[in-house]
Amino acid sequence: MQPVGIVHKATQPPHGVPQLSPLYEHFSSPHPTPAPAPADISQKQVHRPLQTSDLSGFYSLTSGTMGQLPHTVSWFTHPSLMLGSSVPGHPAAIPHPAIVPPSGKQELQPYDRSLKTQVESKAEKETKKPTIKKPLNAFMLYMKEMRAKVIAECTLKESAAINQILGRRWHALSREEQAKYYELARKERQLHMQLYPGWSARDNYGKKKRRSREKHQESTTGGKRNAFGTYPEKAAAPAPFLPMTVL
DNA sequence: GGCCCTTTGAAGACT
DNA sequence: AGTCTTCAAAGGGCC
Numbered sequence: 654m655q656p657v658g659i660v661h662k663a664t665q666p667p668h669g670v671p672q673l674s675p676l677y678e679h680f681s682s683p684h685p686t687p688a689p690a691p692a693d694i695s696q697k698q699v700h701r702p703l704q705t706s707d708l709s710g711f712y713s714l715t716s717g718t719m720g721q722l723p724h725t726v727s728w729f730t731h732p733s734l735m736l737g738s739s740v741p742g743h744p745a746a747i748p749h750p751a752i753v754p755p756s757g758k759q760e761l762q763p764y765d766r767s768l769k770t771q772v773e774s775k776a777e778k779e780t781k782k783p784t785i786k787k788p789l790n791a792f793m794l795y796m797k798e799m800r801a802k803v804i805a806e807c808t809l810k811e812s813a814a815i816n817q818i819l820g821r822r823w824h825a826l827s828r829e830e831q832a833k834y835y836e837l838a839r840k841e842r843q844l845h846m847q848l849y850p851g852w853s854a855r856d857n858y859g860k861k862k863r864r865s866r867e868k869h870q871e872s873t874t875g876g877k878r879n880a881f882g883t884y885p886e887k888a889a890a891p892a893p894f895l896p897m898t899v900l
Numbered sequence: 901g902g903c904c905c906t907t908t909g910a911a912g913a914c915t
Numbered sequence: 916a917g918t919c920t921t922c923a924a925a926g927g928g929c930c
Contacts, residue, residue, distance in 0.1 A: 786922085786923065786924095787921095787922055787923045788923080789923060789924075790923070793923060793924060796924065796925080797924065797925085800924085800925070810925095810926065810927060811925095811926070811927050811928075812924080812925040812926045812927070813925090813926090813927085813928090814927095815925075815926085816924090816925080854921080854922075854923090855921095857921085857922065857923085858920090858921065858922080859921085860922090861921080861922070
């Protein structure tokens, strides 16, 4: 029996921001405790395959909940949250945007893809399984939402520079503001788990050609990360605050 | 055409 | 268990 309060490493944000919610306990515990707020969603997700209606409910509820965000996340346009034929039983022919062709280019249009696949052999199709992308973390969701705003303000276009600004702004956010994004990210991970039960992050390992380790570390960090994937000065951040109660 | 840069966080790999 | 590495997004820069 796992003591209350012990959470899996993967579910605990670095700053301890959003703690395990009852919704998540449905996935991690064989005897889940009743979820207070969005109980209907978690139960649907647990007891049968995910369906479009479930997800639209999920989004509308989540959207409403997260409507308190200062900058509303585009739930229905977020790539890895949009639905498609990858959902069992879903009528649409548009694949889930988290699924990209092996080439890695997500913006490839469906008809382009169909033209290309026509000339591919059947064997090729089978070997070239589409890539399922990782779910976005809290900071990635924040970046995605705020990028356009920063570009407009700074008239910059280079993503490297934009991301530096966004990184600083992220740290300038209050705990409460960050918590909202952590919560969004947690929900996205849950949805991702529902959509792709057998998926693992290792599936995408080695699919990108990367520069050498030394160069990468030197250029990107200038130092080593600690056990939490952050850096010493960041690890000294203020103590975590209590989990969100709004759901 | 495709990797690099740059950020944080999640998670797998490694020691 | 602790540490390291990779990949998520984005788009200009560069080879």
